[in-house]
Amino acid sequence: MVTKYEVVAGDTLSKLAQRFYGDATLVPVIAVPNGITDPDEITVGQELLIPYITERHTVAPDETLSGLAQHFYGDGTLFPVLAAANHIADPNVIQVGRSLLIPELGDVGRHTVVAGETLWELARRWYGEAQLYPVISFPNHITDPDHVEVGRVLIRPGLNYRHTVVPGDTLRALAEDHYGNAEMFAMIAAANHIADPNRITVGQVLFFPNLTNF
Template sequence: MKKYEVRAGDTLSGIAEREYGDSRLFPAIARQNHLADPDRIDVGQQLLLPYITRRHLVGGPDSTAARKEITRRYYGTEDVDVQLTWEVVNGVAQREIQQGAWLLMPELGDVGHHTVVEGELLAVLAGRWYGDEHLALVIALANRLPVGTEPAPGQVLVQPGLNRRRAVSGGTLRTMCRDEYGPADLDTRIGVVAAANYLSNVDTLFSRQVIHFPS
């Protein structure tokens, strides 16, 4: 959770655009901070900003050049492994990106680190960190691990910044949030998760719908 002090000219939608890449995510900030009126924030006010993986709106047709430009824009490089990292996160490594799609852009720079213990495989870490063992490749790419190798005990790994995900399988948003965060301040958590996933009605989840959980 990031602390933010409101500055002159700030709006919640502007903060959401700057922090998340999508101004429509402003309700997540409002619900985290219990703001009765999201249009009223004061200079100097302290806000808590939940971590929501940055979004990128695809504004043009897919191409090799367009993918390189996305990589350069968010990561300052055209490195193919960095490009493959966000492609894997979005399931577009071998699939066309549709114009108008929203992409998740994982953090690869100033992020957390993890010291590997005996028996920890990349798939285990991916399941624990992101809720999806298939994202083991993301960890491998971020740490420049050769394909097919596993980290050794004691090795320090970069932990790419990316929200956990989970597919709906019969539960409610309340039970899913309780599983993810515990019972404390549950109504706030539900509100933030609903906003981060653009859910207008928390009671209308459908089977296998993927829900992303802000940190």
């Protein structure tokens, strides 16, 4: 979830990036949406918006998706959530060293289904890909993704919106389209470890940090 944080003595943006994201290089993810031009200057008592970035986990030897689901969610049967979020066709095969996205299922939002909505459409709207519907269906115990009752309240798992780069895309244009502010391009670049924001490649998958709660 997006959080607000009040700066205390000794804080730096690199320390906060390490604390919240496990990666001190993600300073721009915090600096840009907070309008901080000099990352070395934050003041005690200053309130910062901490965007949400989906947690990642690097696969270790002997790990399985069901074991990871048990570890992160307390329920090994939720392994299809991990498989869907990471486009894993065979959940029995994961490579050591692979970086996996771990959707948030704990501190999540809620959505009330309205007429005409499907899990496919919600997955496309929330995450950028209709094929990610199992991320919604499994935590909500929906066995038939083609049928969801109007008025039903769904858990909305936390997972960053993703976009596959097409010809003509630029980070500035994507930032304007997604956030309504082209200057957020630097945040997208940092979150995706893009050294030169003027160079993105067709077919590259980009993840967009959340600036609002689910």
